[in-house]
Amino acid sequence: MGVLVGSSAAAAIALVALAASILIVVTTPQEEPPSHGTDLSALYDERLLARPNTVEVDLVDHPLYDATMPTRVDCDVPDLNGESDESWEEFATVTGECLDSLWAPVMTDLGLSVETPEFVVTRDAPDSPGGEEGYTLAYYESDLARITVVLPNVRHLGALLPPGQSEEVWLALIGHEYGHHVQHATGILDVAHGLRAKAGSEQEELEALRRTELQAECMAGVGLRGLTDADEEALEIANTHFNSGGDLDTHGSAINRAFWLEQGWTETTMTACNTYGAETGQVA
Numbered sequence: 097m098g099v100l101v102g103s104s105a106a107a108a109i110a111l112v113a114l115a116a117s118i119l120i121v122v123t124t125p126q127e128e129p130p131s132h133g134t135d136l137s138a139l140y141d142e143r144l145l146a147r148p149n150t151v152e153v154d155l156v157d158h159p160l161y162d163a164t165m166p167t168r169v170d171c172d173v174p175d176l177n178g179e180s181d182e183s184w185e186e187f188a189t190v191t192g193e194c195l196d197s198l199w200a201p202v203m204t205d206l207g208l209s210v211e212t213p214e215f216v217v218t219r220d221a222p223d224s225p226g227g228e229e230g231y232t233l234a235y236y237e238s239d240l241a242r243i244t245v246v247l248p249n250v251r252h253l254g255a256l257l258p259p260g261q262s263e264e265v266w267l268a269l270i271g272h273e274y275g276h277h278v279q280h281a282t283g284i285l286d287v288a289h290g291l292r293a294k295a296g297s298e299q300e301e302l303e304a305l306r307r308t309e310l311q312a313e314c315m316a317g318v319g320l321r322g323l324t325d326a327d328e329e330a331l332e333i334a335n336t337h338f339n340s341g342g343d344l345d346t347h348g349s350a351i352n353r354a355f356w357l358e359q360g361w362t363e364t365t366m367t368a369c370n371t372y373g374a375e376t377g378q379v380a
Contacts (some may be wrong), residue, residue, distance in 0.1 A: 317360025
């Protein structure tokens with residue numbers, strides 16, 4: 097009993113001491129921090145707190161078109177084993193890194209910091225060979241900054257290509273999808289999507305889509321020239337197997353697809369890829 101009473105008393109004393117220490121901490125006034133130097137708070141510019149102004153992107157008169165065409169870069173593209181998923185992903189990724197280097201001066205001149213897109217492969221095909229509108233070989237997702245290669249479809253096309261003439265086709269393919277990445281980075285792609293959404297008819301919407309796709313095809317020409325040291329045979333192979341087929345409502349006629357690929361290949365400034373300012377016949 098005595099031990100219990102003694103313990104209770106000790107506990108009570110400890111609680112009183114703790115309460116006193118808490119009271120001291122809470123009620124003791126804090127010293128003002130020492131002042132050193134000049135108070136700059138009055139010099140802050142309140143305009144920095146304002147929301148940034150909306151950037152207007154003009155599809156026809158975009159500063160991108162004033163840029164000099166990218167120049168050649170060294171690109172050690174790995175050999176592609178078309179039956180290997182891993183080989184396809186490595187081929188696409190290395191090609192994408194080379195295209196990063198190729199387009200970097202243009203992006204720098206425009207004051208843009210552009211993230212490298214991710215390259216992945218998929219066995220899930222959104223469509224299959226045989227359709228009137230062709231079939232999807234690869235696609236770009238702007239919200240994920242990701243380029244996906246559709247393996248069943250590229251393998252189907254690959255089986256139809258002559259031996260030794262596939263690399264140029266696949267470089268053009270990756271260059272086209274990377275062109276969409278350039279469009280996204282420069283704000284063109286978002287405005288182009290809005291243009292399609294506001295179209296008053298299906299024909300207007302398709303024309304807007306073709307202008308976007310044919311611009312990416314022009315950028316594919318830019319990439320193909322930059323990665324192949326302007327090898328004329330590479331351009332011929334890409335056009336023969338990539339753009340000599342039928343006309344496509346979404347991607348343009350075979351003649352126009354070849355025309356815009358060659359524009360990106362041959363011209364000296366990016367104004368060559370201004371499909372939004374082109375006559376309707378050039379984007380049919």
